[in-house]
Amino acid sequence: MSHAKNQAERIREISGVNPLKCMKCGKCSATCPAFNEMDIKPHQFVSYVANENIEELVKSDSLWKCLSCFACVERCPRDVKPGKIIDAARQLVVRERGGNYLSADEIPELLDEDTPQQLLVSAYRRYKR
Amino acid sequence: MSVNNEFRPKIVAFCCNWCSYAGADLAGSSRLAYPADVKIIRVPCSCRVNPMFILRAFEKGADGVIICGCHPGDCHYSTGNYYARRRMTLLFSMLDYIGVEKGRTRVEWVSAAEGVKFSDTMNDFVAKIKGLGENVRLGDLRCKN
């Protein structure tokens, strides 16, 4: 299995998302409050996984602009849940950086004005030890 | 009557009257050959196939049993093939457990328009059975002294 394929497979596995279920209605992008901040839009997350273009996806700004508000997950008519893909992609990055899970002590130094607080909450929700 | 000592398996095929039996007829009228080892029994629906029939076949020396029915959703009786699928899944795993390999049993959906699929399926099934060799004969332990 190629690296790209392997990564796409891991995203599918972690997120539980089946990108083939997407019928490209765009409701995720329509509902996303961070849409304008993103370079890759929520409805594109799914096709990046389907096309196994994970390299690009993890490099994108969107990865860290997504608020994990899960509006897209709530409203997706096909149960595809693009927000979960981003969550999984973040997890992939974090794991590849050597499994550096967050500990509560590290949070203060991560805080800066530009970081949306929801991101920290979401990261902590997902990656705490 | 076969001349050489090549292994000739005994294969029983249960075909539903509405789809698969007609598919076998189409294979015939299209002259699509498959081994003569396959003998077809006509049943009204795949759901008519009682697990007992399959056990009996293995008890009498069959090397393989295949059940053919209409495609899911196309059953003449609406839901018969779903019953067949569930029953056979259960039976096959039990057969596997008592030593009749999974490859000796099969459920296939063949429509009345799929003569090619019927013949391909039978060719493939016979080849698999030949690969597995002669079957163990199931014993009938009912009422034995």
Next chain:
Amino acid sequence: MQRIGVFVCHCGSNIAATVDVKKVVEVIASEPGVVHAEDYQYMCSEAGQEKIAIAVREKKLTGIVVCSCSPRMHEATFRKAAERAGINPYMVEIANIREHCSWIHKDINEATEKAVILARAAVAKVNLNTPLTPGESRVTKRALVIGGGIAGIQTALDIADAGYKVDIVEKTPSIGGRMSQLDKTFPTLDCSACILTPKMVEAAAHENITIYTYSEVEKVSGFVGDFTVDIRKKARFIDADKCTGCGACQEKCPSKKTPSEFNRGLGTRTAIYTPFAQAIPNVPVIDTEACIKFKTGKCGLCQKICAAGAVDYTQKDEIVTEKYGAIVVATGFDTISLDKYDEYAYNQSPDVITSLELERVMNAAGPTHGHLERLSDGKAPKEIVFIQCVGSRCSDDRGKPYCSKICCMYTAKHAMLIRDKYPDVNVTVFYIDVRTPGKNFDEFYRRAVEQYGVNYVKGQVGKVIPQPNGKLLVQGSDLLDNKQILKEADMVVLATAIEPNKDVRKIATMLTASIDTNNFLTEAHAKLRPVESPTAGIFLSGVVQGPKDIPETVSQAGAAAVKVVGLLAKDKLMTNPCTAKADELLCNGCSSCANVCPYGAISYEDTLVNDHGIRETRRIAIVNSALCQGCGACTVACPSGAMDLQGFSNRQILSEVDAICR
């Protein structure tokens, strides 16, 4: 022991070229039960059939095996030949040595060997055959149509025109159904009422049609050809024979605040009301929940004003029992509830409406008298947004997984009509796909875009946010431009998914008609029997079978009518004798068989049995042979082996297995 004759056909050279027929005759002659074996060139020919007759006479045959082509080809031929020769037709079995043997094998030894085995299997089966007689059941020459919309009306008219009596049962006070609520119809844009009301009048005036409005089917028993149905005629509190339909009562009624069902709750109606002006029958009903007389005992204005003396507050529900040969289900559809779709603000703003509500708004007889206006403030909208697939194609629990089929077309229709009548109004349609298969349908949609300038945007709407200034902020996707669109609209119209009428599950249960997970009734065969239920004698008309538009509904209604007429034209029904039957000594009444029967053919009766001298009453499965189609699902489900299928019995099939594996 049977006396079996085996007849081996050459089929010219079709069989004889690859199967040594003489050898088959020679080998099969020594099988147990076989008293006669011969071969002939063409068994299906008259001479061939004569050979069977002669052998029956001379050898006193009780069973016949014909080794020939597929039973799907000539089983009927040989059964008839046997019957003419004086043997029960079900004592004939065919060994298929052409399609399943000579045509697919080349080696003559191999093919001959197989032909012998197939013949043996057939002989083994015939040894266990028993004579079977098709049953007969009578046919009541009257049909029932449940539902009085366009589907039910059309089906009833077609049946009535063929000369049979037909009754329509309609739940609401008038026939007409959904179509009567529509303003215009696609793709021709003719007025819905103009094409529907003449049909309603025709149905009401037809000598063969009886209409029960404000009535519901309460109980169904019996089977194909012989159903007995109880119909509850709900009390209208109006004597229909006296009422002249003058409408004075409705004018005077002081209770005027009830939301009008016909106007989808957008307008109000009185407590004594006819749903709409062209209602058939033109006889009002009293809504006891709204009526002041029923609530407080005071009032009684309608009774005082009625010159005909038709108002009768003491009227009671009435049960009519009638017999029918066939039942057509035409219960139609409703739009789904939008309670779970907060994002579209349907429950927050009166300016967010469904497409069916827009039909009423656009209709001259509707709540706004046909003027396009915002329901919140009555102002004329300048910016309208249509959202497609609201609840359709949703695999979550909020919506429906299927495509509602009609929305793309009616949305194009609405957009076009609005742009035509109000050219200064901007119309935007958010869509996932535009689906317009159908005659002149895609042309219609393209006209909306090219000629009327409707703005179609590929992408869904994420949310609709009511603004303090009364406008609606629509946030949607433009997937082709990869943009998020924010649009201020004055009105939002939701193409809401349709679902089968809420009552259909109850009705299907009464009829033992199968129903799918989406509450659509299942057809007997998706392609070949689309208007019949798998339950004999039950037919499907309109959206109850699946989403469809008016032309499709009318076609299907006609098709259902033909099937009904085909049934009613028979005096007696011959039933397939290969039906299931329970051995009463083995049956323990467990209900396993009834649970798998797709036809509701199995019931249970307390039966007196004599079990080896012990007489007792037991609960025994009884198969109704008029309903049983002979699939055999029950025979396998039966844990005690009591249930067996005649013509394909356990012993018969086992004997075939034994013969093949010998």
